[in-house]
Amino acid sequence: MTTRSRLLVLLAAIALLAAVAGIAVLRAAERAEEKNRARDDGPAVTRGPLSLAPGGEQRIAFRNMAWGPHRDELATVPAARPDGPRTASGVNCLRFHAAAGTGICLQSGGRAAVLDASLKEIAAHPAPGIPTRARISPGGRLAAWTVFVGGDSYAGTNFSTRTSVLDLRTGRLEASLEEFTIHKDGRVHRAADVNFWGVTFAADERTFYATLSTGGKTHLVRGDLAERTVRTVRENVECPSLSPDGTRIVFKKRVAGQPAEAPWRLYALDLASGRETPLGEQRSVDDQVVWTDANTVVYSLPGDFGADLYAVPADGSGTPRRLMSSALAPALLGPR
Secondary structure, three states: OOHHHHHHHHHHHHHHHHHHHHHHHHHHHHHHHHHHHHHHHOOOEEEOOOOOOOOOOOEEEEEEOOOOOOOOEEEEEEOOOOOOOEEEEEEEOOEEEEEOOEEEEEEOOOEEEEEOOOOOEEEEEEOOOEEEEEEEOOOOOEEEEEEEEEOOOOOOOOOEEEEEEEEOOOOOEEOOHHHOEEEEOOEEEOOOOOEEEEEEEOOOOOEEEEEEEEOOEEEEEEEEOOOOEEEEEEEOOEEEEEOOOOOEEEEEEEOOOOOOOOOEEEEEEEOOOOOEEEOOOOOOOOOOOEEEEOOEEEEEEOOOOOOEEEEEEOOOOOOOEEEEOOEEEEEEEOOO
């Protein structure tokens, strides 16, 4: 190849690289413009006071996922106007729940912070891992949280969790439910593959339900904190959420024929009769629902900026509706 030919090849290559770079810059600019438009169209978020106190107007507290300086902060909106302007607190949480003036906030760096009604930290414990579930008992006396210590999804089988329960009355921390005695099918069960997640508390501040995974199957378990025991109730139940009256559980269930990465449907379980009812949500939900009243549950699904919240009746009727965009980990505050 002559010098002239080499020069022409070099110039052509430079021109091609310049064109590719120009296209990349143009596409990046378009994406930035789309993001800015989405921010402009998103909910208004301003800094202000946020209280977890149960009185007054009914409100929803949640992790704000909207782009901007208040992303990942706890925020609140009136329950009657969930798409209205948001008040952000300045407190950052990756997972959150609250009840009776007490909050649990799972933070980056592996911390589980207990918050009082004014969001002041009153206790903190190590929670190394990826935050995934958090719950406060109805009376505000117990806190529970789950982190992934191996893997990052419930969809597969190659993961490990650690679930802790804290008694705020005594300060006693159950660092791992795996230390509880497991009664499975009428026998004490011991296995190296035991995992727990998704605690939900009963009103007596002692009884709880959770998911137990062992032997490649998931089970609903009923636990007793005083006895430090759990007993299996039913197979194929994950992330249970107990109704306010304690009679029903809404949970996610693996359904045959669904994609491996999205295998779940939401079901309601009547604890007295054992009858299961599929809810109106047809999409796969990987979340622990929150009851907002006696017959409505709220849950998250992937959204443009991480997650959106949807609501659906808990009796199998109706269809889901989007409650809030760019929001995660809701908790209902105030009277029900």
